[in-house]
Amino acid sequence: MEKIQKFLSKLPHPLRWVLTMVVGFTLLILGLIMMVTPGPGLLFIFFGLSILALEIEWARELNKQGMQGLEKIVAKLKSIFLRKK
Numbered sequence: 001m002e003k004i005q006k007f008l009s010k011l012p013h014p015l016r017w018v019l020t021m022v023v024g025f026t027l028l029i030l031g032l033i034m035m036v037t038p039g040p041g042l043l044f045i046f047f048g049l050s051i052l053a054l055e056i057e058w059a060r061e062l063n064k065q066g067m068q069g070l071e072k073i074v075a076k077l078k079s080i081f082l083r084k085k
Contacts, residue, residue, distance in 0.1 A: 016055075
């Protein structure tokens with residue numbers, strides 16, 4: 001994400017905003033479509049929200065909540081697998 005931010009920071013704000021919206025919403029819509037068709041839907045939704053989070057506050061908050069949920073799932077899986085040894 002840092003490389004994307006660095007690239008976007010060199011662009012004028014209106015162009016940066018439009019580019020972020022187009023790419024973010026495209027990935028988000030593709031992810032939603034892939035939820036009912038074969039494909040990595042959750043991954044595309046996550047990437048779309050991550051890109052939208054560069055410019056939109058609600059996407060930033062949703063992305064933060066998703067990361068916290070993912071951290072809880074990973075911690076739970078680690079505890080389950082470490083217990084079996």
